[in-house]
Amino acid sequence: MDHQQFILDNLKRILDVTDKSKAAELLKLVSEAGSTFIGGAGRSLLVSRFFAMRLVHSGYSVFMIGEVVTPAIKAGDLLILVSGSGGTATLLPFVKKAKEVGAKLVVISMKKSSAMADVADLVVQIGQDDSFPLVKGMPMGGQFELSTLVFLEGAISELIHAKGLTEEGMRALHANLE
Numbered sequence: 001m002d003h004q005q006f007i008l009d010n011l012k013r014i015l016d017v018t019d020k021s022k023a024a025e026l027l028k029l030v031s032e033a034g035s036t037f038i039g040g041a042g043r044s045l046l047v048s049r050f051f052a053m054r055l056v057h058s059g060y061s062v063f064m065i066g067e068v069v070t071p072a073i074k075a076g077d078l079l080i081l082v083s084g085s086g087g088t089a090t091l092l093p094f095v096k097k098a099k100e101v102g103a104k105l106v107v108i109s110m111k112k113s114s115a116m117a118d119v120a121d122l123v124v125q126i127g128q129d130d131s132f133p134l135v136k137g138m139p140m141g142g143q144f145e146l147s148t149l150v151f152l153e154g155a156i157s158e159l160i161h162a163k164g165l166t167e168e169g170m171r172a173l174h175a176n177l178e
């Protein structure tokens with residue numbers, strides 16, 4: 001068995017039924033926001049970090065939830081949560097706080113309805129409701145995490161082309177204390 005091909009085939013199956021127009025809707029909310037706050041749990045958090053870094057390289061004001069220097073979210077800001085289930089208990093207080101202060105909420109999830117999705121301004125559903133059967137070799141949230149990573153990389157490519165961002169310009173915004 002070709003395990004790399006197996007993974008790529010699964011990601012393609014999921015992304016083929018994902019609504020790609022949601023990428024533009026997501027980017028529009030980021031561009032309209034004061035600052036964008038991003039988070040998730042576990043491997044979903046790691047995927048969200050990939051996206052956050054590229055938004056910084058694209059010139060946006062972005063914070064990861066939970067860093068000691070992360071400021072308060074306020075009206076006009078945007079909260080983006082990556083959560084396959086849309087119900088991870090540790091993230092729900094962030095949803096409540098964002099709503100309380102008048103920030104907008106985007107949930108990137110494999111479910112179109114969940115505790116988070118049901119109160120979101122935008123749900124970016126990766127795949128469809130039946131796109132994530134148990135697959136031996138891609139345990140737990142693996143299918144969601146990797147297909148979300150590719151979806152968000154696609155969104156960044158869309159942004160780069162739309163805004164004419166350059167390699168040099170993005171590199172200049174990359175951390176220089178890394």
Ligand SMILES: O=P(O)(O)OC[C@H]1O[C@](O)(CO)[C@@H](O)[C@@H]1O
Nearest residue numbers: 042043044083084085088140141
């Ligand atoms: O994406 P969800 O549903 O919020 O779940 C996050 C959980 O999934 C995992 O990423 C495992 O796949 C865990 O690390 C984490 O606890």
